[in-house]
Amino acid sequence: MSRPSTHPDDPHYVHRTGWLRAAVLGANDGIVSVSSLIIGVAAATPEAGSILVAGVAGLVAGAMSMAAGEFISVSSQADSEAADIRRERQALAEMPEHELEELAAIYEARGLSPATALTVARELSAKDALGAHVRDELGLAEHLAARPLQAALASGATFSSAAAIPLMAAWLAPSGAILPTVVAVSIITLGALGALGAKAGGAPLLRATLRVVGWGIFAMAVTAAIGSLFGVSV
Numbered sequence: 500m501s502r503p504s505t506h507p508d509d510p511h512y513v514h515r516t517g518w519l520r521a522a523v524l525g526a527n528d529g530i531v532s533v534s535s536l537i538i539g540v541a542a543a544t545p546e547a548g549s550i551l552v553a554g555v556a557g558l559v560a561g562a563m564s565m566a567a568g569e570f571i572s573v574s575s576q577a578d579s580e581a582a583d584i585r586r587e588r589q590a591l592a593e594m595p596e597h598e599l600e601e602l603a604a605i606y607e608a609r610g611l612s613p614a615t616a617l618t619v620a621r622e623l624s625a626k627d628a629l630g631a632h633v634r635d636e637l638g639l640a641e642h643l644a645a646r647p648l649q650a651a652l653a654s655g656a657t658f659s660s661a662a663a664i665p666l667m668a669a670w671l672a673p674s675g676a677i678l679p680t681v682v683a684v685s686i687i688t689l690g691a692l693g694a695l696g697a698k699a700g701g702a703p704l705l706r707a708t709l710r711v712v713g714w715g716i717f718a719m720a721v722t723a724a725i726g727s728l729f730g731v732s733v
């Protein structure tokens with residue numbers, strides 16, 4: 500039975516952190532890496548076909564590597580969480596008295612009197628000893644549990660859908676205007692993403708938006724410079 504929230508209309512941001520972080524990261528990466536790739540190739544050659552092929556290859560490669568990277572990193576987090584819980588279960592079986600004292604000490608450190616802390620520890624342990632240790636000693640909460648597949652899918656999906664924006668812009672741009680079109684569309688999209696991420700995460704809007712846009716412009720400028728160097732030398 501979930502605890503009724505005192506402000507159901509304004510949920511805590513912490514409940515959104517898991518998938519939000521992967522989603523914003525994936526989307527930001529999608530726009531910056533694919534738009535930079537397109538701009539770098541467009542700076543080297545005006546040939547629309549090569550630019551689009553590079554864009555599609557960048558989207559697929561990026562989505563796969565994001566999903567794989569997220570799956571691997573969150574899986575190792577899930578592995579260490581599972582190992583900690585296993586160790587907790589074993590400790591509870593082998594030395595329940597010691598574990599009870601340990602739990603009481605945690606509540607005491609949070610401000611309860613020794614007697615109240617021991618009572619709370621006893622009552623919670625009577626109901627669900629492992630749950631109490633996992634939550635209050637290991638600091639693991641169900642809504643923050645590592646979910647590798649969810650994180651990988653969220654990351655891969657947001658990368659691809661975000662990367663599709665500069666790619667569509669390159670495809671629909673008037674011939675000879677691919678570069679400025681992709682730059683403009685990418686900056687606007689990054690601005691919107693920065694604002695969305697700030698809003699959803701409760702962060703200051705302007706600073707978060709400028710941070711996302713600033714890094715995006717920097718990445719596009721560097722790849723455009725390198726691309727144009729290649730264009731001159733090829």
Ligand SMILES: [Zn+2]
Pocket residue numbers: 587590598601632636
């Ligand atoms: Zn313990």
